[in-house]
Amino acid sequence: MIRNYSRPPIRKDTSIAITRDNILYNTELFLEPSVIMFSLWAVAFWHEGGLTPSYLILSVILFYITFPCSSKIHMAAWRVFRNIILSWALLAGLVLSFGIITGYIKLFSPVAIKLWLWLTPVCQLLAVFALRAGASLLLKLQGPQKRVIVAGMNDQGIALAESLIHNDYSTATCLGFFEDRDPERLQNKNGFPILGKLADIAEYVKTHNINIIYLSLPMVSQPRIIKLLDELQDTTASIYILPDIFLTDLIQGHMGQVDGIPVMAICESPFTGVDSLVKRLTDIVLSLIILTLLSP
Structure with a gap:
């Protein structure tokens, strides 16, 4: 009996991330926030002889602000350097400005502040490049690669397969495609294996220990x-279902939810979420600066 999937029960978003089981992904989330926190601890032990409450509170705040960290494992070396330096300059500038305005900066020694400002980005760079150097070892510790098949050979399915093949840090390998169309109708320029028809998938999954299935079928093929x-x-x-994104101009596509109902953003205003808050704060700060300069 075929179940009705057209009206799934409404449930809260589980925030499924395809890379959530990738040890590199999870390590990167914590790496730089931890480096920022522990570098401040190191300065505290060196200068104060121990971790005082002011250093501890500041380190926790910094970790909270910087977590989760963006992935840099695929970036070129110069982009990693630029990203870390610019991000640190912005964060350090905001922290110092807040400390000066509130007077909390007096709780920290100028020597300790200068040391921390120089030490942290250096440690961040070393940590990121060390992770990159040890990436292959971490992936081996994680175990064998997951076995992937794709149902439907189209542009997005081929793009996914190519990504899995050419990604040095992927934890999955694509075995091939299942497609009902004749081979001469397919644009299989890379020669990916056609493992069978869609009706053969269930049996193939059971007999070949398949871990992940990507459904790359047109949205109009609902019965299939x-x-x-x-x-x-x-x-x-x-x-997982690969949306037929090539039917639309997917500029800022990402998954979200509205009161627990999953939705996909196709094109979103740039002034939403955090960006909206940043714009609002920028408007306020600039207005105050202009009013101050114009005041007699």
Whole structure:
């Protein structure tokens, strides 16, 4: 009996991340925030002889502000250097400005502040490049690569397969595609294996220990998708749907939720979320500066 997937039960967003089980991804989330925090601790132990409350509170605040860290594992070396230096200059400038305005900067020695300002970006750079050097070892510790198949050979499915193949830090490998169309109708320029028809997927998953299935089928093929999902109910593989993004101009596409209902943003105003807050704060600060300069 085919289940009705057209009206799934409403549930809260589980924030599923495709890379959540990648040890490099999880390490990067904590790496730079931890470096910023521990470098401040090191300065505290060196200058104060211990971790005083003021240093501890500041370190926790800094960790909270900088977590999670953006991924830099794929960046060129010069971009990593530029990103870290500019980000640190902005963060340090904001922290120092806040300390001067509130007077809390008096709780810290000028010598300790100068040392921390120079020590932290150096440690960040060393940590990022050390992680890159040890990436292959970390991936080996994580275990064998996950086995992936793709249902439907189209532009987005091929793009995904190429990404998995050419990504040196991927924890998954693409075994091939399942497609109902004749081979001569497919644009298989890279020669990806065609493992069978869509009806063969369920049996293939069971016999070949497949971990992940990507459904790269046109959204208009709802009956085929529903039938395929029903056939895969008794497998242990994770199933993800690749949206047919090439039907639209997907400029800022990302997943979100409205009161627990999953939605996909196709094109979003640049002044939303954190960007809206930054713009508002910038307007206020600039207005105050202009009023101060114009006042007699």
